[in-house]
């Protein structure tokens with residue numbers, strides 16, 4: 001019998017483990033691109049676009065250079081600009097707010113639900129003004145925002161709904177995948193995303209053929225046909241090498257998502273077995289949602305969060321804070337005039353959350369090390385009485 005492997009640390013992300021499982025499939029397609037020397041756009045990109053559209057159930061998909069551009073391009077395609085407003089969550093990666101700002105429009109933030117960390121639909125209506133043009137719900141950590149009320153509000157006010165699905169490819173809401181839950185959706189292929197390339201990349205998905213065509217033109221300097229520029233766009237082309245790699249990885253995405261969900265379930269069992277369910281707030285999956293766990297984010301009291309992270313780091317366990325500074329408090333958005341206290345749920349989440357390692361290849365013994373280290377810390381540091389009669 002093999003001696004059980006005892007991990008001496010757990011990285012926050014382990015892309016090498018995944019690469020080892022697909023190296024034999026990746027190498028020939030990369031070599032093929034090298035042989036053709038066709039590096040930008042081309043047949044690999046067109047094939048990836050069709051495959052992503054089919055995967056989501058959307059009619060059209062347009063590849064671009066990053067998830068950030070996949071947010072920016074649809075906003076440019078509705079001629080968003082100075083004087084316009086776009087509603088979104090302040091608890092997200094910077095690109096969500098940054099893409100709104102880049103167009104000249106104003107980001108209008110709406111606080112999150114404390115249990116899903118996604119925009120709270122009940123608070124959207126109050127933020128709508130005659131200048132509002134769009135809503136960007138972010139499917140944070142891999143779980144779709146509550147899209148029925150969001151779509152209903154958007155229809156009533158004639159607003160575009162742009163899904164920020166950067167963290168949520170393959171996630172579903174009431175049986176429909178992200179990419180089809182709004183007017184248009186943005187995906188990212190940044191390496192840490194569930195479908196990650198070997199560099200930057202992004203994709204826009206939509207059912208609207210007019211919007212898709214405009215976005216496809218905007219990503220090549222507003223050019224159609226060659227050297228005829230109807231408007232000033234971006235250089236946001238997708239590379240053939242990325243597309244070739246992503247096409248291989250897409251074939252594995254569902255099995256990897258299943259593995260992520262198993263890892264999440266195992267965390268839940270381990271937290272329960274270690275008697276930590278009351279001390280550590282675990283992520284929930286809302287009924288009707290299919291969570292793809294780009295991140296597994298737990299809550300602990302703000303007073304001990306950073307110290308716990310330090311302890312985990314001392315034990316070579318990688319964690320992250322997504323996100324320590326909400327968008328409304330970022331220096332570059334100071335002119336919006338926000339202050340501490342404007343979005344209490346967002347600010348609480350920024351103080352209390354900690355993202356644990358999660359990826360399809362994470363082993364049970366690695367997860368035991370993560371949870372055991374947290375238990376030991378909580379036992380010593382903060383909650384001795386609750387643990388007095390429990391074994392590790």
Ligand SMILES: *Cc1c(COP(=O)(O)O)cnc(C)c1O
Nearest residue numbers: 066067068093095166167188190
């Ligand atoms: C990663 C991410 C983006 C941006 O994607 P890039 O490919 O890094 O430009 C946008 N929004 C969210 C929520 C993200 O996680």
